[in-house]
Amino acid sequence: MCHGDRNMAIQLRELIQQMKDTSELMIDLSFAALLYRDRQIAEDVQEIEEQMDALNYTAKMTVLEMAQNVSREGLVSVLELITATENIGDAAVEIASNVYRGDIHPIFKEAMQETEDIVVRIRISEDSVLVDQTLEALKLATKTGMHVFLVKRFREYIVNPGKDFTLREGDIIFAEGPSEGKFLLESLT
Amino acid sequence: MSAMDKRPEYMNLKEILVEMKNISELIVDLAYSSILFDSEAIADEVSGLEDTMDELNYQLTIRALLASRTRDDAEQISEILNVASAINNISDHAQNISEIVSRDLDIHSVISESLKHTDEKIFRIQLDDLSQLIGMSLRETQLASRIGVTIIAVRKGNRWIYNPRKQYVFQKEDLLIARGTEEGNLIFKEIAKGRRSKW
Numbered sequence: 448m449c450h451g452d453r454n455m456a457i458q459l460r461e462l463i464q465q466m467k468d469t470s471e472l473m474i475d476l477s478f479a480a481l482l483y484r485d486r487q488i489a490e491d492v493q494e495i496e497e498q499m500d501a502l503n504y505t506a507k508m509t510v511l512e513m514a515q516n517v518s519r520e521g522l523v524s525v526l527e528l529i530t531a532t533e534n535i536g537d538a539a540v541e542i543a544s545n546v547y548r549g550d551i552h553p554i555f556k557e558a559m560q561e562t563e564d565i566v567v568r569i570r571i572s573e574d575s576v577l578v579d580q581t582l583e584a585l586k587l588a589t590k591t592g593m594h595v596f597l598v599k600r601f602r603e604y605i606v607n608p609g610k611d612f613t614l615r616e617g618d619i620i621f622a623e624g625p626s627e628g629k630f631l632l633e634s635l636t
Numbered sequence: 637m638s639a640m641d642k643r644p645e646y647m648n649l650k651e652i653l654v655e656m657k658n659i660s661e662l663i664v665d666l667a668y669s670s671i672l673f674d675s676e677a678i679a680d681e682v683s684g685l686e687d688t689m690d691e692l693n694y695q696l697t698i699r700a701l702l703a704s705r706t707r708d709d710a711e712q713i714s715e716i717l718n719v720a721s722a723i724n725n726i727s728d729h730a731q732n733i734s735e736i737v738s739r740d741l742d743i744h745s746v747i748s749e750s751l752k753h754t755d756e757k758i759f760r761i762q763l764d765d766l767s768q769l770i771g772m773s774l775r776e777t778q779l780a781s782r783i784g785v786t787i788i789a790v791r792k793g794n795r796w797i798y799n800p801r802k803q804y805v806f807q808k809e810d811l812l813i814a815r816g817t818e819e820g821n822l823i824f825k826e827i828a829k830g831r832r833s834k835w
Contacts, residue, residue: 467668470664471661474661475661520742521741524741524746525746527736531730532729534732535729538729541721542722542723545715545718549708549711550712551712551715552716554716555653555715555719558649558650559653559657561654
């Protein structure tokens with residue numbers, strides 16, 4: 448493999464990692480949308496799917512650019528991996544789309560509530576103490592028990608934001624944790 | 637816990653749904669692990685989970701159809717069937733991913749060697765009745781800090797626990813999926829087989 452190919456391989460690996468993280472997060476969010484009958488979260492899942500489509504396209508283009516220098520078996524397997532991951536995202540959209548139906552079946556609700564953790568979606572207001580702070584400095588997980596796994600900024604969704612990610616006014620944060628954490632987090636936002 | 641050792645045909649609707657949801661949240665990660673660690677053992681687990689999922693989906697469909705008496709029932713039940721079918725699709729796609737490993741398709745030549753965690757391996761091991769680990773919590777064992785082994789998942793019969801918490805207490809017959817160095821793996825095997833009581 449020449450140097451350029453190696454760079455492309457690394458880029459591709461990161462794209463695939465991002466797709467994998469995104470697909471898993473979409474599954475979690477789609478269950479949350481169903482349980483809380485939250486149409487907003489269902490729309491988020493739909494929009495994240497559009498982001499997934501873009502990743503899918505970029506990843507496949509990258510694979511094809513590498514086509515001359517790698518084995519056909521390798522190409523096929525990576526394309527299959529990318530397609531399967533994209534399909535998982537589609538299945539999550541399918542799950543979330545049920546939110547537009549009527550009431551949830553009581554047994555279904557009970558089943559979805561088996562885990563103690565809850566998911567919250569909160570917008571950061573102008574005067575929030577979180578504005579201009581990094582996730583690391585905030586130590587939200589320690590202080591509130593809530594883990595921020597997704598941030599929506601304008602139209603973009605940032606999956607698993609890192610420690611050095613700085614929150615801004617207007618960001619919508621998605622966090623998961625024990626139900627007590629919800630009020631603590633809301634008081635900060 | 638009690639429901640989880642049951643075969644799908646003996647589970648009630650709620651138990652089936654809980655199990656299907658749990659599997660859907662676990663199977664994608666397991667499928668990717670099979671590729672990342674080039675592990676046929678993990679690919680086999682994915683395959684087994686996918687079989688379980690098919691059976692769960694079948695049993696769910698029967699129970700859901702029997703439970704419907706009025707139009708309102710039917711509407712709510714149709715949502716359950718919809719979601720179950722989407723969950724079932726997730727496990728199908730996950731199996732497509734792990735099949736890449738089973739068919740030995742050369743993925744690493746494309747995504748480069750660095751896709752593999754070269755210094756770490758994934759391994760599967762069954763706890764022996766004599767192992768010191770039985771009755772200890774994950775926190776007490778300090779496996780990660782002492783021998784560099786991380787428990788990724790625990791299987792009890794048909795039930796999976798993914799990323800077990802620190803409070804998790806090891807029990808007889810647990811099947812463990814762990815990640816660690818070759819050396820950590822060897823030590824861990826000794827501990828799990830009850831041939832080593834200090835680490």
